[in-house]
Amino acid sequence: MATIEDVAKLAGLSRTTVSRVINDQPYVTEEKKQRIIQAMKQLGYVPNSSARRLRSQKTETIAVLLPRVTNPFYGNLIEAMEERASELGYQVIVCQTHDSKQKELDYLQLLHTKQVDGVVMTSVINEWEEIEPFLQSGPIVLCNEYRAESQVSMVHMDHRLAAYESTMHLIEQGCRRIAYVSGGRESHVSFERKLGFTEALQEKAITFHTEMVIDWAENVQDGQRAFYDLTENFPEVDGIFTGSDEVAAGIIYEAGQSAWKIPGDIAVTGFDNQMLSLLMVPSITTISQPVREMAEKTIEVLYSQIVHKKVYQPSRYVYDHHLLVRNSSKRKTLSFQ
C-alpha cells in the first residue's frame, strides 16, 4: 500500500506538497501538481483514512441508534438519514439497540471512543441521566423521541395531538369502549400519545378503560395476540387505537380469520402510514409523519453541530402530521350523541 511518502519520492517532491494537492490547497505550481497526480495514479495511491482521522480528529462518521432496522418506521428513517449523510460526505453506522439499555450505552461509547463524530438517537431507553454524560464527547440529536428536560437538539412531531385527533376520530365514528394498544418501552413518545388519547376521551366524557390497555404490542404478531386478548376478555370493545400500522394489521388479519367485522364491530386506527396500511383489507386509518423531512433535518442539525463545535445551541423542530381516514375506522356514525 503506497503512502504519501512514496508519492513524494516518485514525484521528487516533499510530503507536504503532496499533501497540498490531496487536499487541494493553493500554492502549488500547476506543473508539480500534475507531476504529483501522475505519481499518485501510477502507485494507485489513496490516502489512509485511519491516519487522517488521527491527525484531524474527525471521523466523518455518525452513528444512528434505533431499535431494529426491520421496523418500517425506523427503516424509513435510517434510509433517508443515510442518503443525506452521504451527500454531506458522512458514513452511517447502524446501531440496533433491540430496546436494550446495555446495547444503547455500548453504542454511545462510539462517541466516547471517537469512532463517530456524532450520534442520532431515534429512541431512548435509558434514563436521561445515563445519556447526558456522553454529550461531553460529542453532539447527540434526538429524532422522533424527545426529552423535555434535556439540552439537546430534537426533531419530532406532536404525538400528543396526533393521538388526540386519531382518538377523536374513533369517537366520532361512534366508538365508546376504546382499547389502547401500544408498543414496548415507556418512551416519552408513548407517554405523549397516551396523554392525547385520554384527553380526547375526557373531552367527550367517555370512560378510560384502563383494563383495555395493552403495552407490549409492537409488531404484527403482537397485534394478532392483542386481538385475542381483547376480544376474549372485553367482547364489548368497539374501537382500538394502536401505536403502529403493523399492530393494526395484525388485529385486522386476525379479525379476518374470525367472525368479527372491521370496522363494523371494531374500528381500528394505526400509526405511521406505512405502505402496509394502504394494502390491508380494510385499509388502515393512520397518521402520516413526514419521515424523510425529519430524517434529513436531523442529519443537517447534527452536521452543523459537528462543524460548529463551539456554538452549542440546542434547537427543536416540530413537524406536522396528518390523519388519513381509511376503511378500518370508517363506519356509519351511531346516532348517539
Next chain:
Amino acid sequence: MATIEDVAKLAGLSRTTVSRVINDQPYVTEEKKQRIIQAMKQLGYVPNSSARRLRSQKTETIAVLLPRVTNPFYGNLIEAMEERASELGYQVIVCQTHDSKQKELDYLQLLHTKQVDGVVMTSVINEWEEIEPFLQSGPIVLCNEYRAESQVSMVHMDHRLAAYESTMHLIEQGCRRIAYVSGGRESHVSFERKLGFTEALQEKAITFHTEMVIDWAENVQDGQRAFYDLTENFPEVDGIFTGSDEVAAGIIYEAGQSAWKIPGDIAVTGFDNQMLSLLMVPSITTISQPVREMAEKTIEVLYSQIVHKKVYQPSRYVYDHHLLVRNSSKRKTLSFQ
C-alpha cells in the same frame, strides 16, 4: 480528553505498562494493574480508536452494500448482519447504492481507503471487472447475489430452482399464459430466475410470451402499474410470476380495485415471504428464503477472511428455499392437461 500518557503520569508508570493493562496482556503486577485501573477511572480514560486503527491497521468495521434499506428483503438481511457483526465486535456501515454504478464504486472505496476491513455485497451493479481490483484491498463476500466466474466467497440460494418450482406451481394450477414481472437491474439472480421460469414452461410445452415480460417492477407502486400494463395489453393473461412480494401485493391491490379476480382470473406468486405476503387478501404464494441464516453465514465467512488474511480460500454456500402455497395462486385446476 485523557490520553494514555495522562493515565501513565497519574499512575506514575509508563505508557507501555498502561497499554498492557488495556489489552490485558500478562507481565504486570496486580498492584500496578490496580493503580492503573484506578487512574483510568479517575480520568474517564477511553482508548482513542483512531490511534488504534492507525497502529493496528484494523478498523473492526465492515461495509454492507445494498440497494435500499426499506426494501424488506435487504432490510432483513442487514438487520441480521448487524446483529452477528456486533457479536463479533464489528461495526456495520450502511451503504445504499440505489442501483447506481457510481455509488457502488464509491462505497467500495471504503475498502481501499482502509475505512473498513471488509465488504458485503448483496447486489452487484457494475461489471465484475470493475469490482475485482478492490479484492486487493480486502475481502469481499457476496450474499444473495452471485457471480460464477469470480474468485470470491458467496452465500445464496438456488434462484433458478425456486423460480422453476414457482412457475411449475402456476402451471399446475392451470395457468397457460403466464407473465414474468421482475425487478430492475440485470443481476445474475434475475438471470437465474428467468432461466428457471423458462425451463418450467418448456418442460410443459407452454409458450413463453416474451411480450408479457416486465423488467422494471421492484416495489408496490411498480406492481400496481404492472397490473394495468398487463391487463390492458394482454387480457388473456392468467398467471403472473413476480420477483418480490411487494410487486405481487401491488398487483393484488389493483386487482381488488378492479373487476379482476385473484386467483380466479389470474394466479399470482411473489418472492421472499415477507410478512406482507401473509397479510394480503388473498394471501400471497411465495418463496421463503433463510434470510437470517444466510446473513449470519455471510458475516462469519467475511470475519474469518478478515482474521486469516493469508488463507484466501473462496467458499460457496447454497441455502434451501421453500415454496409456500397460499391463496393468491390456489385455484381449482382446470381439467386441461
Next chain:
DNA sequence: TTGTATGCGTTATCAG
C-alpha cells in the same frame, strides 16, 4: 511557492 520538523494516541520491539 516549497520543504522541515513535529505530533496526533497507540502498540510493538527490544533492552534493562
Next chain:
DNA sequence: CTGATAACGCATACAA
C-alpha cells in the same frame, strides 16, 4: 516485570 523508543500515515506551523 517495566520502560524508552520507534513506527503507523498524515497535516500543519514555521522556516526558507
